[in-house]
Amino acid sequence: MSEIIIEAVDLEYSYPDDTKALHKVSLQVEKGEKLAILGSNGAGKSTLFMQFNGIYHPNSGSIKYQGQDISYKSKALIELRKKVGIVFQDPDSQLFSASVWQDISFGPLNLGLSEEEVISRVKKALVDTETTNLQDKPTHLLSYGQKKRVSIAGVLAMEPEVIIFDEPTAGLDPRHSREFMQLLDKLSSEGKTIILSTHDVDLAYSWSDRIAIMYSGEIIAHGDPGELFLQPHLIERADLELPWLIEMHNEFVTKGWVPASTPLPKTKEDLLRNVPIKSDLQSA
Amino acid sequence: MNIDSYAYNNNLKTVHPVEKSLFAMITMVVCLAAPTVITPLIVLVLMTGGIIFKAGIPARVFIRLMLVPFSFLMISVLTVAFSISTTTSGFWLAHTFKGLTIGIHYPDLITAVHLLLRSLGAVSCLYFLALTTPMTEIITVLNRMKVPVIITELMVLIYRFIFVFMETATTINRAQSSRLGYVTMKSSFRSMSCLFSALLGKVFVKSQELYNAMAARCYTGEIRVLTKKHPIRLRNYFIIVGFEIPLIILNLLGR
Numbered sequence: 001m002s003e004i005i006i007e008a009v010d011l012e013y014s015y016p017d018d019t020k021a022l023h024k025v026s027l028q029v030e031k032g033e034k035l036a037i038l039g040s041n042g043a044g045k046s047t048l049f050m051q052f053n054g055i056y057h058p059n060s061g062s063i064k065y066q067g068q069d070i071s072y073k074s075k076a077l078i079e080l081r082k083k084v085g086i087v088f089q090d091p092d093s094q095l096f097s098a099s100v101w102q103d104i105s106f107g108p109l110n111l112g113l114s115e116e117e118v119i120s121r122v123k124k125a126l127v128d129t130e131t132t133n134l135q136d137k138p139t140h141l142l143s144y145g146q147k148k149r150v151s152i153a154g155v156l157a158m159e160p161e162v163i164i165f166d167e168p169t170a171g172l173d174p175r176h177s178r179e180f181m182q183l184l185d186k187l188s189s190e191g192k193t194i195i196l197s198t199h200d201v202d203l204a205y206s207w208s209d210r211i212a213i214m215y216s217g218e219i220i221a222h223g224d225p226g227e228l229f230l231q232p233h234l235i236e237r238a239d240l241e242l243p244w245l246i247e248m249h250n251e252f253v254t255k256g257w258v259p260a261s262t263p264l265p266k267t268k269e270d271l272l273r274n275v276p277i278k279s280d281l282q283s284a
Numbered sequence: 285m286n287i288d289s290y291a292y293n294n295n296l297k298t299v300h301p302v303e304k305s306l307f308a309m310i311t312m313v314v315c316l317a318a319p320t321v322i323t324p325l326i327v328l329v330l331m332t333g334g335i336i337f338k339a340g341i342p343a344r345v346f347i348r349l350m351l352v353p354f355s356f357l358m359i360s361v362l363t364v365a366f367s368i369s370t371t372t373s374g375f376w377l378a379h380t381f382k383g384l385t386i387g388i389h390y391p392d393l394i395t396a397v398h399l400l401l402r403s404l405g406a407v408s409c410l411y412f413l414a415l416t417t418p419m420t421e422i423i424t425v426l427n428r429m430k431v432p433v434i435i436t437e438l439m440v441l442i443y444r445f446i447f448v449f450m451e452t453a454t455t456i457n458r459a460q461s462s463r464l465g466y467v468t469m470k471s472s473f474r475s476m477s478c479l480f481s482a483l484l485g486k487v488f489v490k491s492q493e494l495y496n497a498m499a500a501r502c503y504t505g506e507i508r509v510l511t512k513k514h515p516i517r518l519r520n521y522f523i524i525v526g527f528e529i530p531l532i533i534l535n536l537l538g539r
Contacts, residue, residue, distance in 0.1 A: 050496065055500060078502050081499070081501070085500070086500045088493070088497050088500075092448050092451075093490055093497055094494075094497040096441060096444055096494055097444060097509060098418075098419060098440070098444045099511075101510065101512055102510065103509070105509050106498075106501060106503075106507065106508070106509050107501040109508045110501060110502035136292070136512075138418065138420070139447075140444070140447035140451075141292070155501070158501065
């Protein structure tokens, strides 16, 4: 059993206008894991994320970081936010400066690092997000995808232990989306814990170690991606769809191309490998 | 917002912002203090040359920009130049009509021309700074001049959000126009009022979101950012001194 790094315990949260946003949410996140939170619009994913680094206070329940309840005193919150970083969904509300360079340097400077260290971290973040060529451009002349990558760089430069991405691939084109997933794998191999929210079931299924499904403020299921997607009623209840890999796999199994005992494919290559070559083609 | 894009894309963008600001500001003061029309004329030529040939801003763009203050200036300059009187004495050029004389006194004409050239000269200095130096760097210079942090931080946020809200307003306006929101005078007024109220609501939502996002990056009430280092070129300081000293001497001689 690996170490639990961050944990939500029986969270209840309503917005000031009494809209119930979270109901009895409990979730454990292991150190170094890749967790995807799946849910339709308005399921409460973003609200849960704001709880994880103390921006929202729960009405009841608590957030634990490394086993300890987080404190909402300002000093303790700063310490928490050094370790738990959030990349917000809308880059326009995250980028406060018109200069890419200045915006990325904001976080690391708040960590109290030396100027040289900040410069090297900013440069590394620019390289990691492929934004080096954008560093002298003003943020308002960037495209949506470029702004998104800059806002990711702004959080990477702080080198948090846990990085939370709210809808990271929404608005990215396929190439940058793929490169972003490679960046996530790299971060993951460096030992970072990554939580991301999405309603892209294919992405969640292929990438994550574990999935939690949220529906109207509750976590209705969590566990191994393969097991979750074998329960179609759950997926339907959460207004989601099956990943195409699983749909194809199921189809192959029912039509007898693939034996039922075959493990679920994680990638397109897995799926194609499972399908045998037709016997008359083989002999030819 | 043309000016803004040129500020990020001109041949002088790598020059240290302090050097550009010093050049523009000192020249402006010298121009405003000029007792003769010669200094403003030289300043105007100098800045036009700097903007068009050194910074590489298209002449067409610069002329259009200069026409903006020009129309305001003409109104005030004409009122200075012309006077109305019941006597015809002292006029250099005049027309009498039913006992009233409208015309120009010679000294007034000189004052008006002087005023016009001085203003145009000063405006050209400001354009030089605005067209070659991005706002973010001007803010850095202000910071270094020990301007209170509250002012510079507000400038940072306002500058950023002008563009965010312009974009939002443009989107709303397009959505309204595509649904015939501006076909009649009445619908235009209604659409415009909707646009403003929607924008006001967005301002509050956005500001809360921005605060949350900054708090998530350990914001504690002071915006600290790193600014890019520009190379300091001694040569540029010599150029500034080389231009300003003759202009100041010219001013002193004309007194």
